[in-house]
Amino acid sequence: MKPHLKEYAYPAILEFIKEQTKGKKCVVIGLSGGIDSAVVSKLCCDALGPERVFNIIMPSSVSSKKDVDDAQNLCTEFGMNYKVIQLDTLINAFSAILDLHDPLLKGNIMARVRMTILYHHAHQMDGVVMGTGNKSELLTGYFTKHGDGGVDLLPIGDLYKTEVRELAEKIQIPQTIITKSPSAGLRAGQTDEEDLGVKYDELDQILLGLEQLMSVDEIQKETGLEISIINSVFDKYQSSTHKRKMPLIPKLGIRTIGCDWRE
Template structure:
């Protein structure tokens, strides 16, 4: 497998760079506060650790937002992270809100994807409700791997003011998390978006993160062809590389501001 891990010196440089990014982004917005949705997963946990370093624990407001299908263990981990870091946090049950949407439009009730995305968008609305009230930034938790293949909900977990770890592949997220002191059990926990019961990221993506990272680094971000990439990555087929490439191309709209017609001359 392609090794994308940093050296110790590079890890410390990435840590300092992200901490400074959070601090400068807040300052440019005229605030010293931020709101962060905590899921109990590695991405939100690493972001929380770095945000506390950048802004101070009293200036980071954590939101734990379980839904009908949220794993109890994940929610317990989310609260544990908030308590371990000493940040103020609130717990908001989103299921009553999502149920109101489904009462309004019951035709979508059995549509797993639509309802899952509604849960993600409900969390985004709550993030901004709190952030607007407190004059705070909304910090995102997206990493580079998920951004490149569009593995997030448009106007859901993608609706944020900045993505502090958005320049890190998933493999690097895990490594930096360990470097800053995130407990090993959280670093190695299988990632899940928690959008429906039993959902895991790798099962939904159809590829493990280490392989995904390698394909992205060599083919999407890198210069290698489909064939050369498959040859470089052990037990990876050209079909898998093509599939990742297609996910990248089809999710381009998520990474852009909504388009408008060009002005008429």
């Protein structure tokens, strides 16, 4: 039981990007050198043309030089525009003012600073901020609220991480990006799978079971994974519900935003 990329996914995403960016001059993407942002950048390039894709590479002192090089090489290979903005001065200023020492809190600040930079450029350029979150991250809350979760569109938001890898191969993302260990780049030596406590191949099997309304016991029987791992993923899903919803509003009117107001 594993998710697999649907044949219609690639053309459907391209159509989505074209339709949702009508009237805008460009898309703005935070390009990390990782697979998710590389795939989103290339999808936008294929949908809109490289001249309408503006990538911003935002490294800090904890960033890998290889990630920065991979991001720049991707832009060069496909003819996309990019800009490099070093974050250390901004992060150090926040850290001093807030007396930050916790690496996790510092990482959240970094993600929110990146979001601020992306929206500043999108406003200046009459653009749309393209998010790079995938379905695995969204369902486990593995993103910073009002940070990398603060975007206009999520073109790969309905693809599990394992499906993103398949799509990356399909659209010819360089192997140096596809094969590296996924990392948010918020702490030195950090990897996504260590943070999540489960490998993406296993995580996506569990989340697919959740999507199909299977119980913990049914998922365990189908996948052969340990109950403790499945329960841990369920806990992450349940505790991150607030990240996938608008802020709660007390219902007072006939139709209430975030409750029964349909757009």
